[in-house]
Amino acid sequence: PVLRLLEAQLQDQRREHEEEMEALRNQVDLMQEELEKQQQAFLQTLQLSPEVQVEFGLQQEITRLTNENLDLKELLEKLEKNEKKLKKQLKIYMKKVQDFEASQTMVPVERRPHERNMQVAVQRKEKDFQGMLEYYKEDEPLLIRNLIT
Numbered sequence: 001p002v003l004r005l006l007e008a009q010l011q012d013q014r015r016e017h018e019e020e021m022e023a024l025r026n027q028v029d030l031m032q033e034e035l036e037k038q039q040q041a042f043l044q045t046l047q048l049s050p051e052v053q054v055e056f057g058l059q060q061e062i063t064r065l066t067n068e069n070l071d072l073k074e075l076l077e078k079l080e081k082n083e084k085k086l087k088k089q090l091k092i093y094m095k096k097v098q099d100f101e102a103s104q105t106m107v108p109v110e111r112r113p114h115e116r117n118m119q120v121a122v123q124r125k126e127k128d129f130q131g132m133l134e135y136y137k138e139d140e141p142l143l144i145r146n147l148i149t
Contacts (some may be wrong), residue, residue: 045057105138105141105142106142
């Protein structure tokens with residue numbers, strides 16, 4: 001049984017190797033054909049007059065630059081789409097952050113004892129008074145809302 005298994009694996013490897021070799025042969029044949037075409041085109045251009053050679057060279061360069069330009073335009077479009085997508089995501093995240101911050105200001109200070117203790121210590125060190133009313137900086141939006149209403 002082990003011998004049969006090894007024999008089957010060997011046959012599979014041989015088959016894969018032959019398929020790879022065939023694919024590589026086809027690729028080499030295609031490259032040789034392309035090389036022959038390029039050589040013929042080159043020989044033909046050498047037989048042309050210098051003016052026609054220059055014109056032919058310019059046409060080839062224009063074709064190459066046009067293709068490169070099209071590739072760059074395609075890349076630009078992809079990048080612009082990605083930029084729009086990222087801007088939309090940024091807006092969504094900014095909205096979430098604003099909503100989170102708004103919800104944090106609505107939570108009463110008593111429910112945040114740890115933060116309050118920290119603020120008290122900081123407040124005593126800084127003593128940043130604004131007018132005749134003493135309040136925590138984080139409670140400013142809540143205070144303003146209450147004053148207005």
